[in-house]
Every structure is written in structure tokens, then in C-alpha cells.
Amino acid sequence: MSADRGRILIVDDEQHAREALAVLLEEDGYDVRDAPDGFKALGVLRDWECDILVTDLRMPVMDGLTLIKKAREEFPELTCLVMTAFGSVENAVEAMKSGADDYLTKPLNFDAVEIVIDRALERTRMRRELDRLRNGVSLGGATTQMVGNSPPMQKLKGMIDQVATSRATVLITGESGTGKELVARLIHERSDRSEKPFVRLHCSALAETLLESELFGHEKGAFTGAASQRTGRFEEANGGTLFLDEIGEIPMATQVKLLRFLQEREFERVGGNQTISVDVRIIAATNRDLEQEVRDGNFREDLYYRLNVIHLNTPPLRVRRGDIAPLASHFVAKYARQNGKEIDEISPEVIEALSQYDWPGNVRELENTIERAVVLANGTRIEMSHLPDNFGQTSFAPNSEIRIPGSTLEDIERYAILKTYEAAGGSTSETAEVLDISVRKVQYKLKDYRGE
Structure with missing residues (x-):
């Protein structure tokens, strides 16, 4: 099903209600996925770029309000709708006070559902357009930004510009939180595929059978629960780019099928025998040492060389300390906008502390730290009191007081x-x-x- 109208995730512990709504929305042109509880929903959100989350308010494992709170922590721009029983509008109002954008009453009236979802999608699009305009980004151009001009980043940016226009497969390596997906998106946006889809799949988040179904799609009846034919990520990305995150996690059987695609550019859906050909550029990423995985027998050598045509490494933040201050300023501006605050300064003490810290979680940890500081700030400046109490107590930096003799x-x-x-x-x-x-x-x- 085309995702032109938008992507919607439905969360409801009542299977029939969940599936009925999914069918109605799919027939209306939406790309829909569903989950029976909040924990599974968060897993889907981490692996699938979604426009709207529609969740039941009362669920046994994790209620709708908790799900919205947790989803917003990871995806601040996500539009969230709650469903509540007719006559419980006060619950819906409370949900909106807690972060929901709108609500639907059960039993659902599909005409009302369509109106609410159209309204939510319009808000989502307007919010994204406003963010782009505030960032000074043209809607017709690339939207991804890479902040930093340290020597390692200049080298990486130069490599991105060089490889973007080619058709070669790219392997991106680096520690967690260093921005491997950002690099993949930049390559896509600067390529001649930029008008086509950029599709992402987190390979470690799925069991083997589900991973193959996500990659290649499946036919109706291919396995228990396969109630209808489904296209996979390769077909979704046709003409564009498929980003395979944590490629080192995929099992051997799936490695064989992926290798075949890289060699022949064709595949079959799970449970099917029709050969499908697509034009997809593969960009893979991992924080593992794939050469060691090959030596240990956990990763196919032929697949490794097929993936590693062009190798890019995302440097950890501790080796690009000159980028910490501009990154911090970038995140302050971002989260000040999202939280409706006027913050235009970071104290010199904070900049010094940020620059001296070694950031084992890299850019992702820095972003989380700045978001917390923005939320806690009650003025126009980020101060040391807005950083975590134990901030900076761990050190990864080399001892600058090496003396010979005098050092161990x-x-x-x-x-x-x-x-x-x-x-x-x-x-x-x-x-x-x-x-x-x-x-x-x-x-x-x-x-x-x-x-x-």
C-alpha cells in the first residue's frame, strides 16, 4: 500500500478493533501498521518512520498516556491521537493535557476518524514545514544537517560528497551515537535518488523470520499471521536507498538472501516464487568489527566485501572536540523551539565542561544532555545547574601529565x-x-x- 497519504501506527489490545481500523485506513490509502501493546509499539516506532500514532487510552500492559509520553521522549515531533470510550470525553481531555494532539471516541465513526486524521496530518506537515523554514532550509532541497568542521568531519563530508553520486554500496562504521544514519541520509539526499524513498530497517530489532518478511515481503499464508500479501523494504525503496542499520546482527540465512540480491538485484517474497527486480542502493551500518566477525565465522566474507565497496567511518565525539560547542548550540536552538523557550546563550562554564567530557554515548548523549538542560532552564541561558549532578565524572581523555621518568x-x-x-x-x-x-x-x- 502506498504511503503517499501518510504512515499510521494503531495500538490497541483488542485485536478485532485494531485490525478493523487498519483495514479501513489501508483502503483509504494510508500505510498502516499495528501493535497489541505499548512495548511492541515502541519497537515499531524505532524501526519505522511514522506520521501518526493512534493508541487506545486503556490498555493492560502500558496505557495510552504512558505510551505517548515514552514515544514523545524518543520522537518529539510525532503526532499522537488517543481513542477512548464514548461518554469518557473527560478522559480524552485529560489525555490532551498530557500530550495527545487529538482524540477519537469508540465505537469509531469512520467519517469522524478520517476528519481527525486528516487534521492531524495537516498539523504534522505544517510543523515540519515550519521547522524547515526556521532552520533556513529550502523545502525543495536537502533537509539533513551535519554540524561540525573539525578535521575528521571535513574528511567525512568530503567523502560523502564524493560517493553520493555513485551507485556503489556503502558501509558506514562507528560507535553507537556517532550519526551513522545521518551520514546515510546525507548520501541519499545528495544523490540522483533524492526524490525517491529513503527506507530504513534496524536489523537487530527483528527475529529472523520477521526480518526476511520486512526485507523481501511475504505472500498471503506464507506463515502464521500472514493474512495478506505484503511488500517488503526492497520494494518500498525501489528507485531510492535502503539503509540497513546494525547489519552485523543479521543471521546467516538472511545473509545468503541479501548476498543474492547484491549480486543479481532480484529476490522472491517469503512464501512466493515470483522473481522481483528492483533498483535499490544499499547503505549498511554497524558498530561491530565486521572483519573480526568474518574471522569468527559470524558474518559471510563474500557479503562483507559486497557491502564494503566504499567504507566510511563516523568519528566519535571525543576526537572532534572542536565540534562540541557548535553542536551544543544547534541542540539548544532545536529544543528551545520545541519547548517554546527563548534561550540564546550557553555559559562559558558549561561550554568548558561539555568540551572536557569524553561522551561515551557520542552525539546522541550530547543531544540528550542538552535537551534536559533546555527543559530545566528557567531563563535565557544554560547554566551548570542544568547539567546532571554527576556530569563529567568519567574520563576517557589521556593523562596530559605524562612524565618520563615519573609515569607508569x-x-x-x-x-x-x-x-x-x-x-x-x-x-x-x-x-x-x-x-x-x-x-x-x-x-x-x-x-x-x-x-x-
Whole structure:
């Protein structure tokens, strides 16, 4: 089903009600998915870019208000609707005070449903357009921003510009939180596929059978619960880009099928025998060492080389400290807008503290820290009191007081590894090569220094 009208996730513990609403919306041209409870809904949201969340208010595992709160923590721009029993409008009003955008009453009147959803989609589109205009981004151009001009980022931006116009498969590596999906989106937006879909799949979030169905689609009756034919991500991304996040997590059987697609550009849906050909560019990402996974027998060598035609590495934040201040300012502006606040300054003490911290969670951790500070701020400036109480107590930086004689061998080793790692732009393989030690030892030492 086309997603032109919008993507909607329905959450209701009543199976028949959930499926009936899904069918009605699909027939009206929406791309619809459903979930029986809040926990499963959050899993879907993390793997599927959604326009509207429609949730029942009263559910046993996680009620609708809690789901909306948790969903908004991860997806602040998500439009949320609640469904409540007729005669319980006061519950719906309370839900709207708690963050819902609108409500529907049960039993549902489809004409009313369509009006509310159309209204919600219009608000969503207007909100996105306003954000783009505030950021000075043309609606006809790229919307993704990469903040930072440190040497590692200049190198990465140059590589993105070089590879964007090609058709080659790209493998993006780097620690969690370094912006691998951002890089993938930039490549797509700067390519001749930018007007076609950018489709994302988080490979570690699904069981093997579900992963194959998500990738390749399935025929009706292919397995229990396959009530109708469904297109997969490859077909959804036809003409565009498919981003496979955490590619190192996919099981061997699925690796074989993915390899076949990369070789022949065709596949069959699960339970089907019709061969389907699509034009899709693959961009994959992982925080694992795939070369080591190949040596350990967990990842196919031929698939690794098919994926690793072009290799990009996203540097950790601790090796691009010059980007911390501009990133912080960017996130302050973003979350001040979202929270309706006028914050135009970060205190020098905060900038100093942010710049000295080692950010084991990378840009994602910095963003979360700034969002918290913005929420807590009651003036126009971010102060130290707005940072977490224990902020900055962990350190990943090399000891700058190395003295010979006067330093232990352990201190000298730490200094050598971290300084080389920083100079190598966060590449463990280059660090190992320069120091003439194994990649495994570098990885082990880095984890030890982070306290993992």
C-alpha cells in the first residue's frame, strides 16, 4: 500500500478493533501498521518512520498516556491521537493535557476518524514545514544537517560528497551515537535518488523470520499471521536507498538472501516464487568489527566485501572536540523551539565542561544532555545547574601529565593508544597498525578506559 497519504501506527489490545481500523485506513490509502501493546509499539516506532500514532487510552500492559509520553521522549515531533470510550470525553481531555494532539471516541465513526486524521496530518506537515523554514532550509532541497568542521568531519563530508553520486554500496562504521544514519541520509539526499524513498530497517530489532518478511515481503499464508500479501523494504525503496542499520546482527540465512540480491538485484517474497527486480542502493551500518566477525565465522566474507565497496567511518565525539560547542548550540536552538523557550546563550562554564567530557554515548548523549538542560532552564541561558549532578565524572581523555621518568607504563600505554586513536579519527584498525598491536587489543583497551 502506498504511503503517499501518510504512515499510521494503531495500538490497541483488542485485536478485532485494531485490525478493523487498519483495514479501513489501508483502503483509504494510508500505510498502516499495528501493535497489541505499548512495548511492541515502541519497537515499531524505532524501526519505522511514522506520521501518526493512534493508541487506545486503556490498555493492560502500558496505557495510552504512558505510551505517548515514552514515544514523545524518543520522537518529539510525532503526532499522537488517543481513542477512548464514548461518554469518557473527560478522559480524552485529560489525555490532551498530557500530550495527545487529538482524540477519537469508540465505537469509531469512520467519517469522524478520517476528519481527525486528516487534521492531524495537516498539523504534522505544517510543523515540519515550519521547522524547515526556521532552520533556513529550502523545502525543495536537502533537509539533513551535519554540524561540525573539525578535521575528521571535513574528511567525512568530503567523502560523502564524493560517493553520493555513485551507485556503489556503502558501509558506514562507528560507535553507537556517532550519526551513522545521518551520514546515510546525507548520501541519499545528495544523490540522483533524492526524490525517491529513503527506507530504513534496524536489523537487530527483528527475529529472523520477521526480518526476511520486512526485507523481501511475504505472500498471503506464507506463515502464521500472514493474512495478506505484503511488500517488503526492497520494494518500498525501489528507485531510492535502503539503509540497513546494525547489519552485523543479521543471521546467516538472511545473509545468503541479501548476498543474492547484491549480486543479481532480484529476490522472491517469503512464501512466493515470483522473481522481483528492483533498483535499490544499499547503505549498511554497524558498530561491530565486521572483519573480526568474518574471522569468527559470524558474518559471510563474500557479503562483507559486497557491502564494503566504499567504507566510511563516523568519528566519535571525543576526537572532534572542536565540534562540541557548535553542536551544543544547534541542540539548544532545536529544543528551545520545541519547548517554546527563548534561550540564546550557553555559559562559558558549561561550554568548558561539555568540551572536557569524553561522551561515551557520542552525539546522541550530547543531544540528550542538552535537551534536559533546555527543559530545566528557567531563563535565557544554560547554566551548570542544568547539567546532571554527576556530569563529567568519567574520563576517557589521556593523562596530559605524562612524565618520563615519573609515569607508569600503564599511563604511557594509555596515552599512546588514545592519542593515536584521536589522530586516526577514531579508527581502531589504523590505531592498531600505527602502534603495531592487534585491533582486538585496541578495542579491549578502549572499553577498559570507558569503564565498560
